[in-house]
Amino acid sequence: MGYENLCQWHPQLGAVAQLVTYQDYDFRKRYQESCRVKLSQASLCCCTAQISDYRLFYKMSNSHPLRPFTSVGEIDHVHILSEHIGALLIGEEYGDVTFVVEKKRFPAHRVILAARCQYFRALLYGGMRESQPEAEIPLQDTTAEAFTMLLKYIYTGRATLTDEKEEVLLDFLSLAHKYGFPELEDSTSEYLCTILNIQNVCMTFDVASLYSLPKLTCMCCMFMDRNAQEVLSSEGFLSLSKTALLNIVLRDSFAAPEKDIFLALLNWCKHNSKENHVEIMQAVRLPLMSLTELLNVVRPSGLLSPDAILDAIKVRSESRDMDLNYRGMLIPEENIATMKYGAQVVKGELKSALLDGDTQNYDLDHGFSRHPIDDDCRSGIEIKLGQPSIINHIRILLWDRDSRSYSYFIEVSMDELDWIRVIDHSQYLCRSWQKLYFPARVCSSIDHIALMLLSLQDEYILELTNPFEKKNVFVTLPALIWPTGGLGRLSCNSKSGT
Template identity: 65%
Template sequence: MSNSHPLRSLTSVSEIDHLHLLSEQLGTLVSAEEYSDVTFLVEGKRFPAHRVILASRCQYFRAMLYNGMKESQPQAEISLEDTQAEAFSMLLQYLYTGRASLSTAREDVVLDFLGLAHRYGLQPLEASTCEFLRMALSVQNVCVVYDMASLYCLSNLAQACCTFMDRQAPEVLAADGFLALSKTALLTMVKRDSFAASEREIFLALSRWCQHNANNDQLNQATIQEVMAAVRLPLMSLAEMLNVVRPSGLLSPDHLLDAIQTRSESRDMDLNHRGILIPEENIATMKHGAQVVKGELKSALLDGDTQNYDLDHGFSRHPIEEEGHGHSGIQVKLGQPSIINHVRLLLWDKDSRSYSYYVEVSMDGLDWVHVIDHSKFLCRSWQNLFFQPRVCRYVRVVGTHNTVNKVFHLVALECMYTQRPYVLEKGFLVPSSNVATIPCGASVTEGVSRSRNALLNGDTSNYDWDSGYTCHQLGSGAIVIQLAQPYMLASLRLLLWDCDDRSYSYYVEVSTNQQQWTRIVDRTKVACRSWQTLLFDPQPASFIRIVGTHNTANEVFHCVHFECPAQLDVEVTEGSPGSDQPSTDSTSQNAHQHVLPRQLSARPASSPSSSSSSPSHSQHL
């Protein structure tokens, strides 16, 4: 006998949903005298309403209509000041039906409607109206929408307006809506580095604004000076300052002289330039008008192809000059002055060579400023470079060294402004995720393993007597990892081979050029096994050298996994059975050993031999 409910098969028709009828029927009560018990007076028009409906839909009206004051008296009439009748009618329609038609309303009514939603605390309605306005922005309305968004602290809408104005700055300055901006909104807009109009256009627009508001009681001489101070005079030509600014009388001769002096005595890149801002998008593309203006084999650099390159094609290049000679490098001209803080480079990486280089930016192609200097460091493959935001028109990459020949090869260049968080220390990127990975361009340059880069493949489970580790003979050689670029590191983590109860001793050094090494961890007097989490004072590093000094089983040092910085989102336990606590000598007092016990499902019948000399075979474990 079935235990199922006899009506369960009728699920598809058991839920009755007549919300549309409810909305329509309540909508018939809007502005209806029948059953109404309160009347609102707006711009001389009467709007009968029903307390219980308004109170149930809006906290503001609940407090107004049931607070014991005169508004809560039966048949009360309530006058609403500073409210437009058409917008209030739309609001009542929304409160009764949950619907409002914004596309058929005039812009000024929609803005008043937004004001009512904000005043009455109707946040879902406010958010929906903001989204509609964001999608409906135009040159003609963006200023008034921005003014209201600023007034009501609607940050998302205000940001959308700023982005729109930045992209079409000259047109916005010429629009009538610009003249109606409040002083606060006006200054916030034109002071942005990303408001990319010419200074002449900004000056003329601000002059019109002052003239348009001349009869405003708030527009005194101090306000005019505050507004005109937003003009970046040193960015104007001498002819513009003399023939456009001086005749207006809005700025004093001293202001002009100071600007002329600043322009004549400052480097071009020290001036406060403006540039377009396009977040999270590579602007070094032909789509954005970028072009390679210097360098050999120009066509490959900006084509977006980062896969198809070899010894003969797919890269741009330039000869590496001797130090002290002029460097033309590989130079890209962006489509327009732009704000960037992030550059990605792909150095040619079809073999094990490394390069050194620096990156400069310029506005005029003459005055250059270093933003990245890796001229003394060895780098390879993808370079993720971050710096303080700069306005620039030109980007130049200059190679200073190639470990194979005297040519610098660059496969790809990307420029952008990123809002993703990043941390710089002494000019070096401080990574939060593991950068010692194959996708990040890291590689093992010294050490013996059955498979290349086994140390960096992220596999911390599949290793045994035969495979899954990298090793070196004690007393000779080391295990060396090269990162793609120098990073500021303060931790690393490694897994020593732990399929039996042996322990190891070792030390770790870092370098940026493989010539000068700094010892960061000394565990030569400590019996260590399994997981090692090592903390140390921050050091710039692109090479990490792990040198084994002792193995209780044989004369080979074995490491299964390496990462930096240490990813501490795994459970670790300090110390291990049979091992000493970390030493406290001066070179290792900041290093801490952690062990994550590993259970093996099966083990070889006999222990590995410790008498062999070659570390490349499993029996020498």
């Protein structure tokens, strides 16, 4: 009994069978759902046996473009509708409005534009001059390529981004924002996040800042933070708007040498001579520059007054090193005390065990780092980070295979001469995992020193990690800080953890 006989055996079953995939012959369920008639077990087995020659027929019918897989009683021909409406763009048939972009004419249909976009609804049916029959509407703030892409999206719901230049994509993003297509704006922003490079990140950041696109703005900031020196020397940096420029260089996480930042801003001022140079140069952190750089690089430029240079020298000479407003790399939610980021243990015993990431396999003979505990607190375990970094969270695994407890403090430094204490647990007995939070700081070295140990004269540390985390609020008690609330969204602001 073939497929035809199967349909004759039960007329309604033929309709059900057309919707069954090769791997699923559960006719009872499908039959009951569609026909509301109970199918016996014997009939089910019979149907399963007779459907074997239907597989090829179903494969051929299912590949037909007019028959997408749908549930019983539903028809989905949206792709046909999209193709037919999109075909109206090819010719000028039935068009009743024309847009002119860069001297190129774009015939369109008022009712379609009005149905898809509130902006065009107000423009074409709001009683203004553009609402007159057969009106021609010039558009001055876009390109023909971007407007072609927008019309295609309006008529078909589709847009191809992969073959377009970055400039066209940014114009397309601007149109999506202007005409109120939030889904298109989000999708275009997500694609731009995947193609960021040194050449396009500055102009992408400029547009993202202008239209307040938080995700794209944050991705641009993260990319520029990790490629700061290359961004400063790129051509796109000279084309940044004043607002976007200041948003970049004022951030603590834009961790380029201050001399390079000054020279890049100097070039920007020459390229944008009409802008206020005083406000731009105030973004330079002069106290971070050496005396030689201030006298031989900054002073000859003539853009900063002698008093400003003298004030920077005064701050540099009179302030603690850790009180200077340093820049540092910001890598949120990731451990930077690893060999991957160039960290190394410069003081302590069994140095290689501390950064290997193994917190499960350890005993008294291996798998940990340690240091002797002395009265003058000079011994400790010091980690040198690969580069100056912004941190606000440290996790330490202290020895926890017996009942020992530790008292300790942690200090951070930029020059290994001036140390500032960020954690002080000298009055507490601690063991096992230590999750430590403190206001965000830039540092290049971390020093952990134990003051007291119950039973033995060595302190054992199995892991030390320091990712940057954002918490909502810090609650402070004497010598203790912890975050309240859950983890928040990541922010490009390097001080967001404070």
